[in-house]
Amino acid sequence: MIRINEHYSKLAASYLFADIARRVAKFEKDNPDRKVIKLGIGDVTRPLAPACVEAFRTAVEEMGRDDAFRGYGPEQGYEFLREAVAANDYRAVGAGVSADEVFISDGAKCDTANIQELFAPDIRIAVPDPVYPVYVDTNVMAGRTGAFENGRYGGLVYLESTEQNNYVPDIPSEPVDLIYLCFPNNPTGACATMQQLKRWVKYARETKALILFDAAYEAFIRDESLPRSIYQIDGAREVAIEFRSFSKTAGFTGTRCAFTVVPKTCIAYDSNGNPRPLHAMWNRRHATKFNGVSYPVQRAAEAIYTREGCVQVREIIDYYLRNACLIREKMLSLGYHCVGGDNSPYIWVKTGTDSWEFFDRLLNEAAVVCTPGSGFGRCGSGYLRISAFNHLEAVKEALERIEKVLA
Ligand code: PLP
Numbered sequence: 001m002i003r004i005n006e007h008y009s010k011l012a013a014s015y016l017f018a019d020i021a022r023r024v025a026k027f028e029k030d031n032p033d034r035k036v037i038k039l040g041i042g043d044v045t046r047p048l049a050p051a052c053v054e055a056f057r058t059a060v061e062e063m064g065r066d067d068a069f070r071g072y073g074p075e076q077g078y079e080f081l082r083e084a085v086a087a088n089d090y091r092a093v094g095a096g097v098s099a100d101e102v103f104i105s106d107g108a109k110c111d112t113a114n115i116q117e118l119f120a121p122d123i124r125i126a127v128p129d130p131v132y133p134v135y136v137d138t139n140v141m142a143g144r145t146g147a148f149e150n151g152r153y154g155g156l157v158y159l160e161s162t163e164q165n166n167y168v169p170d171i172p173s174e175p176v177d178l179i180y181l182c183f184p185n186n187p188t189g190a191c192a193t194m195q196q197l198k199r200w201v202k203y204a205r206e207t208k209a210l211i212l213f214d215a216a217y218e219a220f221i222r223d224e225s226l227p228r229s230i231y232q233i234d235g236a237r238e239v240a241i242e243f244r245s246f247s248k249t250a251g252f253t254g255t256r257c258a259f260t261v262v263p264k265t266c267i268a269y270d271s272n273g274n275p276r277p278l279h280a281m282w283n284r285r286h287a288t289k290f291n292g293v294s295y296p297v298q299r300a301a302e303a304i305y306t307r308e309g310c311v312q313v314r315e316i317i318d319y320y321l322r323n324a325c326l327i328r329e330k331m332l333s334l335g336y337h338c339v340g341g342d343n344s345p346y347i348w349v350k351t352g353t354d355s356w357e358f359f360d361r362l363l364n365e366a367a368v369v370c371t372p373g374s375g376f377g378r379c380g381s382g383y384l385r386i387s388a389f390n391h392l393e394a395v396k397e398a399l400e401r402i403e404k405v406l407a
Contacts, residue, residue: 077104189340
């Protein structure tokens with residue numbers, strides 16, 4: 001008899017986006033004349049940069065030529081892209097990462113989901129609250145948690161991000177082995193300072209823990225004093241794995257390309273306490289279960305590091321940051337406490353009421369869709385996430401409507 005992985009039955013059904021879609025569909029049916037503006041989902045709206053399109057097209061044409069066709073590429077990614085990443089994303093900010101420590105993949109979602117299979121089933125895991133749900137659900141599937149009760153899974157340590165700690169969680173009071181951190185954060189938009197990351201790196205080194213650092217929104221950082229990579233912190237190469245993505249950096253959500261950095265010096269321990277390099281394990285996993293990202297996509301990604309690509313991509317991010325700034329300023333002017341929106345495309349708004357109640361009010365009275373914070377965890381109750389991923393005109397109109405409702 002074929003049996004299921006019972007841990008899947010523990011997964012709390014995430015109704016968040018389905019529930020939002022249902023409420024929006026009902027509103028649209030009841031109000032066919034009203035145009036709904038969506039500032040909910042975290043998907044980009046602007047097209048690929050011309051430099052990426054050109055590189056993509058050239059690579060596709062190569063694939064159609066006898067003398068330039070390529071079959072399977074290296075599972076870890078082509079050297080040209082790994083080297084561009086190491087040079088531009090790391091060496092340029094003083095973080096020592098070599099090309100062979102970069103693993104190209106088709107998404108930070110898959111990588112942050114898959115990485116946990118390198119670790120023992122009984123490790124203690126710390127996740128942020130509110131959280132990007134992939135970190136939690138993948139560990140539930142792997143059997144590392146207890147049941148879901150009162151909005152939380154047994155066995156996980158929740159790192160609370162609240163107004164009191166400026167939405168950057170403190171070191172937990174109980175011991176943990178694996179720590180998920182995400183900055184700039186989804187959903188709060190908060191960023192960790194050098195000092196705060198230093199504390200986490202120190203903690204990981206002292207306790208032989210490992211940090212999984214998700215920097216999918218790194219491209220939105222404009223404050224020069226903020227760390228762009230955890231490897232800017234001395235000692236992080238032994239205790240941290242970093243995830244990045246071209247999705248939000250360069251509008252690749254539909255094109256698919258990302259990367260994970262596993263330094264050769266990064267270690268975990270076997271049951272006898274012997275150190276084991278994670279680079280070799282991830283390399284083995286990647287080569288066994290993944291066959292690489294398509295050549296044209298890697299060429300398109302490489303193009304963001306050319307002079308014109310760099311300018312074009314920055315202009316796209318600036319566009320979203322301008323939207324974010326307008327949203328943040330408006331919500332502040334209406335008297336709401338906010339975080340994010342300056343070095344991030346997300347604005348986390350303290351609603352002062354139940355998240356869903358506030359969501360319904362904006363939907364029904366302003367025809368604007370946001371995301372209720374409670375969908376991201378217990379600490380999201382009483383908050384709303386507003387996304388800057390939309391066209392400027394739509395954002396301006398949404399803000400005018402919101403003002404009429406809330407002023
Ligand atoms: N990490 C975070 C924090 C995200 O918010 C997202 C996407 O929304 C991802 C990773 C996924 O990125 P990708 O499109 O590369 O899979």
